[in-house]
Amino acid sequence: MSRAAAEAGRRRTKSRAAKAALYLGFLVVIFCTVHVARWGRPVPLAWQAAGANRWVNTAGERLEALDLDGDGSWDRFNLNDSFFLRPQPATPVARRLAICLDGVPYSIIRALWNQGRFREFFPPVEVVSTFPSESEVAMTALLHAAPAPGYENRHFDWKQGKVAGGVAVTLAQSAPYLKKLDYDEPGLFKGLHFIMPAKSFRADLGRLRKRFLASSVPAFIAHISSTDALCHVMRAEQLGPLLIEVDEALRDLYFSERGRLRLLLFSDHGNNLAPSRPAPLRASLERAGFRVRDRLDEPRAVALPEFGLVSFAALYCRPELVRELAGVLAATEGVELAVYRDGERVAVRSSGGEALIEANTDGTRFLYRPLKGDPLLLLPVWEQLRAAGKLDAQGSAAEADLFAATLSARYPDALFRLWEWGRSPYVENAASVMVSLADGYYSGSGIFQRMVTLQSTHGSLARRCTLGFAMTTDAQLRHAVRVSELLE
């Protein structure tokens, strides 16, 4: 063979290899595009609606849901020429499925139920979150898990004496409460919540469904974390249609199991559905001569670990600075309350008020001692309880009476929640001072601030941030509950 012929042969082989590589690359691009486009589509349903309370499935079966006793919840399901009934609380059923829709407020679910949605369920009741009204703490309380390192994934570590954690903690999924869940979204996907909220939510819901169907765990507990991101970045009117997809996906499971499934749907905290801006905490602290640092290595150093965009802030300082720090924070724009431990008591400061919370050792009776003004707006409640003969000789009130009397108040269950915050059963690294921000303000990391336009947040002691929901297909929940009492 001549040298020219060999050269031409080599060139042909080279161009054939280049073509193959190009073709392969083309296939990879097509594969990825199809995958990304398919990812996060609505969960496929076996049953399609054929009227307000009628459905047909892919096998041509017909189903009709009826409310025979007129309580608003479906109790009989006609299936072709047969029927099944909703199992009574005592009836043994195949499986239980409890799902936490992170951050979904009571008001939104109640409105959807009133519109005729979620009618396999009895009407929802309020779930009172922890303080702060935030998942790391509320989920720890809910699942009776070992304490989380901090109120958020980025926190102050007293042992190391510095701010620790961050996004790596989210990715590692190391919080103790996560071990108690049968389903939680992998940490890597949580990063996409704020970039593709609706797609992330649908993928989360679809993944939960797959895991539940593939598992044989009799009482399955799942956490849909993507709903909180929907609340943070979407307008209130955009949330309903997405939550209806949860209704449809659960109904599909319920029908497929012929009702042999007990469902509990709930959330761990609410959302204030109010667009908000940053509270000028750092500027205010610097003006007052504090030094905002990651370590408490100088006398006036204060640590302020920031992470999510939330309506609370946890601050850490040397013990001798606590009272002064609380005073400066209480007078800062956007701050409604600053709280700190005062021996066995919890002290509360607002811009014009100051009060002390006292409790007996097991937290069943409380005293509210306003020193100036009425920062927790509890004086009318105390008068009401006094008139009803519900105060004892010392003027203290029972926690159950306070819970009922403040459920619709500005700060639901405030005394119990602040007293519990003081004891810190859910968090290892308790803050020196906690701040509850007014609706319309948040505290959080600069990276997240640049990523999203915040339509709503939570974390504060106030009602809209506090009230989640719970409803079951078992029986009407009798009354509102604390988040720690829901899965007892």
Ligand SMILES: [Zn+2]
């Ligand atoms: Zn959130």
